[in-house]
Amino acid sequence: MWWQDQIRMTTRGRGFHTLTDEIATKVRESGVETGLCHLFLRHTSAGLCVTENADPEVQRDLERFAQRLAPDGDPLFQHDAEGTDDMPAHVRNLVLGYQLTVPIHAGRLGLGTWQGIYLWEHRRSSMRRELLVTICGQSGSAALNKL
Amino acid sequence: MWWQDQIRMTTRGRGFHTLTDEIATKVRESGVETGLCHLFLRHTSAGLCVTENADPEVQRDLERFAQRLAPDGDPLFQHDAEGTDDMPAHVRNLVLGYQLTVPIHAGRLGLGTWQGIYLWEHRRSSMRRELLVTICGQSGSAALNKL
């Protein structure tokens, strides 16, 4: 059983955009009870990740960490066709994630209590972003589901 | 063919806990010959990864690297609700991995000779951790298996 859809959004500059509820809705729509939900960001200058969903300070700390790891205008980088945040965005994309798979258990995303799914915009300006969502699995519980 | 289970463990502070044999057993139990084994850690302050399995010095070097990347008590971070290792653990989770898929070939994990699967505890104290294991595939060799 296979299901595929996309998510299109316009980001509002650097920062986290929650996707958890939207992905959870797609899992419900798919009818899959036991399976996998794969998410793929079709860009190399933004990110896709699961991280802490409770204290907004965590996201600000992650953003500070990313800026220290690959600062805008870093003299190490030559590629700056789209500005001082161009190459840092490619580095952040690679190090911090652009694709992931979340298990589906009992018809729902198998996230832990403190986990959320986020698109992390790495560019400073507003950007159009596209995400492919591929869900596979079976509609009943797994023949050998041991949970 | 879908199969799902979980692994629960109590870690003993920061460091690597091998999971290779336990996951290999689950793959055998599943009966899948050709497929994928997906592992998902339901936490944002520990890690899950494949890395070198032969020289224990590699793990100590990786731990040193992680401590340099995001030191405990790093003044960059504001979020310290659970101590000086709280935010570093979230950074390590994101950069060093929390979910992965390993191929199944001929009924076994398709790991290379020097690869092992590890849970990497990023917190200093003992923690309870939960991992979702989702296995899918077919029981015979793939119709188009070219290996």
Next chain:
Amino acid sequence: MWWQDQIRMTTRGRGFHTLTDEIATKVRESGVETGLCHLFLRHTSAGLCVTENADPEVQRDLERFAQRLAPDGDPLFQHDAEGTDDMPAHVRNLVLGYQLTVPIHAGRLGLGTWQGIYLWEHRRSSMRRELLVTICGQSGSAALNKL
């Protein structure tokens, strides 16, 4: 519907080796229209990733970034059995990726316009590398394909 194959190659020292066309050919061969293509590198001292495919300066900048992150001969590291680039290669493998899943849509890889798939050799010398390719999905478009 499951399909599995491997890619074997000999790298020519540190740097990026494009895999996009070879993987695209395997997807076509598999006959899968809607599904997932999983790639797994069976080594802990090279990398596998999706990154920018247009400006070769991006790859040179990524290489510079990796060398700053974990320099060859870094005094932090004890493990140097195979030389000063041994432990940096393990760090780069873990931080920059070794396995990934790309969605298949309409019989083709669902990559964005500026995305390519690369093997990134992290060792300075020429190495033999092996990659497992596992493709699953269905031959018609997904029953619930909403694209």
